[in-house]
Amino acid sequence: MVELQNVSVTYAGGVDALNNVSLKINDGDFAFVVGSSGAGKSTMIKLLLKEIDATSGVVTVNGYNLSKLKKRKIPEFRRTLGFVFQDFRLIPSMTVYENIAFVLRVLDAPLKYIRKRVPYVISLVGLHAKTNSYPDELSGGEKQRVAIARALVNDPQLIIADEPTGNIDPELSYEIVELLKGINDQGTTILMVTHEHDLVRHFGGRIINITNGEIVYDEVVTGTNSEILPEVELAQAMENAARQNHNYPMPESDMYDNSTPYVDDVIAAITSTAANQGGAEE
Numbered sequence: 001m002v003e004l005q006n007v008s009v010t011y012a013g014g015v016d017a018l019n020n021v022s023l024k025i026n027d028g029d030f031a032f033v034v035g036s037s038g039a040g041k042s043t044m045i046k047l048l049l050k051e052i053d054a055t056s057g058v059v060t061v062n063g064y065n066l067s068k069l070k071k072r073k074i075p076e077f078r079r080t081l082g083f084v085f086q087d088f089r090l091i092p093s094m095t096v097y098e099n100i101a102f103v104l105r106v107l108d109a110p111l112k113y114i115r116k117r118v119p120y121v122i123s124l125v126g127l128h129a130k131t132n133s134y135p136d137e138l139s140g141g142e143k144q145r146v147a148i149a150r151a152l153v154n155d156p157q158l159i160i161a162d163e164p165t166g167n168i169d170p171e172l173s174y175e176i177v178e179l180l181k182g183i184n185d186q187g188t189t190i191l192m193v194t195h196e197h198d199l200v201r202h203f204g205g206r207i208i209n210i211t212n213g214e215i216v217y218d219e220v221v222t223g224t225n226s227e228i229l230p231e232v233e234l235a236q237a238m239e240n241a242a243r244q245n246h247n248y249p250m251p252e253s254d255m256y257d258n259s260t261p262y263v264d265d266v267i268a269a270i271t272s273t274a275a276n277q278g279g280a281e282e
């Protein structure tokens, strides 16, 4: 669950990026966040990841009041999230398998669990054949599938995607959203920022428009092409993948040492890699 109560963000220098925003996204929802460049979308995402703090108001994510969250509790909080970025942020020196396993390793998950869980999420995103490929051997759409598998591997309650289709071909964008929809069908809440109006029109659902730091529109609309969604196929693929892996243990929250600085390490590694690649950043 995500809740913003009268949230404002003013950056140093005086830019009011969000102005008294209130918003609630329930568990299991899928919501698109749209709005023009500079409207405040990424600012909202950064608030939800606790990369920045609200200047005023209350931000609650997955039961954590972020306005009051102590620094040492941030890693524990971020374990309840998965992130997908526009520029993929895969580590070039690691294979698909390693890019995903890395997240669980930082969490000190048992090796036996990693060996079951990683192939499972790779099969969910349809990349079994690319398990041992390196990122530069993959298409943009495939890279983003790896990033989605990485976001999923820790079984998060919420996946936050900031322009996940921004760097891939338009026709592949539909596949990425279909994949996210399929994941949402399994119960994961998804918040996706996008500039692509065609995509939003096609899929429909809850659409939140931020303009000049304010929510000017928040409605559920019917997609123009909802009847041709291959979600059924995807649900079937997920079920098949689950069946093949039916005997692996699900993570138990006490399996992890809460003092492990999980996401901070992962994000640091991912961010510096993106910088090395000269990856697109806003």
Ligand SMILES: Nc1ncnc2c1ncn2[C@@H]1O[C@H](COP(=O)(O)OP(=O)(O)OP(=O)(O)O)[C@@H](O)[C@H]1O
Pocket: 011, 012, 013, 015, 016, 017, 035, 036, 037, 038, 039, 040, 041, 042, 043, 044, 282
């Ligand atoms: N670190 C920062 N310091 C100062 N101002 C910032 C900072 N980050 C963003 N801004 C400003 O805050 C406003 C909102 O920016 P934000 O990145 O949230 O927009 P956005 O909706 O994500 O835009 P885009 O679609 O281009 O990614 C903009 O005016 C931007 O210039």
Ligand SMILES: [Mg+2]
Pocket: 041, 042, 043, 282
């Ligand atoms: Mg942005």
